[in-house]
Amino acid sequence: MIPISYNGAKGRFAAKIARLFPILDSSTPYIEPFVGTGAVTLEVLSRTKRRCMVHLNDANGELMNLWTAITWHHERFQSRLEGAIAGMVNPQPVDFIDRAVNFYLDHQKLARYKTSNVSLMVRNFEKVARLLENFQCLFTSMDAIELVKACGVYKPSGRWNGAVIYCDPPYIDTEGYDHDVDHGALAAALRAAAAQGHHVFVSLNVCEKADELYSGWRKVPIKKLAGRADRGERYEVVYTPSLRLEV
Numbered sequence: 001m002i003p004i005s006y007n008g009a010k011g012r013f014a015a016k017i018a019r020l021f022p023i024l025d026s027s028t029p030y031i032e033p034f035v036g037t038g039a040v041t042l043e044v045l046s047r048t049k050r051r052c053m054v055h056l057n058d059a060n061g062e063l064m065n066l067w068t069a070i071t072w073h074h075e076r077f078q079s080r081l082e083g084a085i086a087g088m089v090n091p092q093p094v095d096f097i098d099r100a101v102n103f104y105l106d107h108q109k110l111a112r113y114k115t116s117n118v119s120l121m122v123r124n125f126e127k128v129a130r131l132l133e134n135f136q137c138l139f140t141s142m143d144a145i146e147l148v149k150a151c152g153v154y155k156p157s158g159r160w161n162g163a164v165i166y167c168d169p170p171y172i173d174t175e176g177y178d179h180d181v182d183h184g185a186l187a188a189a190l191r192a193a194a195a196q197g198h199h200v201f202v203s204l205n206v207c208e209k210a211d212e213l214y215s216g217w218r219k220v221p222i223k224k225l226a227g228r229a230d231r232g233e234r235y236e237v238v239y240t241p242s243l244r245l246e247v
């Protein structure tokens with residue numbers, strides 16, 4: 001169901017990762033500081049019955065603008081996307097919806113797509129919008145570490161049970177994103193968040209540096225679900241200090 005294809009999308013890892021998280025309820029915000037295409041988000045929210053707060057963030061501001069357009073303005077977004085594909089490819093953007101359309105078209109290189117693909121995409125956007133309208137969504141584009149530090153507002157007390165914070169940063173020692181993160185600083189911020197009572201999960205590639213950064217945390221290997229075009233890593237790891245895992 002993901003709205004856009006993307007480098008590093010969790011795709012065939014998502015179902016197994018989502019199963020690790022505690023059940024969300026109205027006192028448990030769900031926070032993804034590196035949301036990308038939201039493969040894990042959409043999997044988690046499809047399994048969630050209660051209306052909870054969902055905070056999605058990515059340093060890529062145009063990507064977050066696309067999330068906003070799809071979720072809150074999906075009819076306008078879809079009709080302008082269809083118009084752009086039908087003949088006015090890359091119109092001069094006049095507002096954030098045009099920007100979202102252009103970002104989407106540039107990203108997916110859709111000018112060559114046939115009508116059947118467009119209706120498939122439109123159905124996908126509708127599904128995403130219908131799912132997300134059941135939650136209180138907040139979209140931001142800020143540095144992930146700053147967001148993790150700001151999660152203190154949800155720490156367990158009367159109103160909140162602590163948040164589920166799922167981080168899927170760029171792999172350690174790999175390239176390919178316009179934005180990157182200081183993995184040492186991220187690990188420190190996540191340890192502080194866990195100490196406040198949040199449920200913290202972080203996906204990483206299998207490597208010694210990740211083991212060092214998250215030493216003392218549980219390490220859960222996640223095997224990619226098999227698919228026809230199997231490329232890239234077959235295993236990832238999720239680190240978590242949570243003792244309540246049911247894998």
Ligand SMILES: C[S@@+](CC[C@H](N)C(=O)[O-])C[C@H]1O[C@@H](n2cnc3c(N)ncnc32)[C@H](O)[C@@H]1O
Pocket residue numbers: 006007008009010011033034035036037038039040057058059060142143144145168169170171177178179180181182
């Ligand atoms: C591995 S991808 C996330 C993939 C996502 N789980 C999915 O299924 O599509 C990493 C994301 O982190 C974002 N990113 C990189 N550095 C960041 C930072 N310092 N703060 C926030 N986002 C960042 C990138 O723009 C990218 O979208």
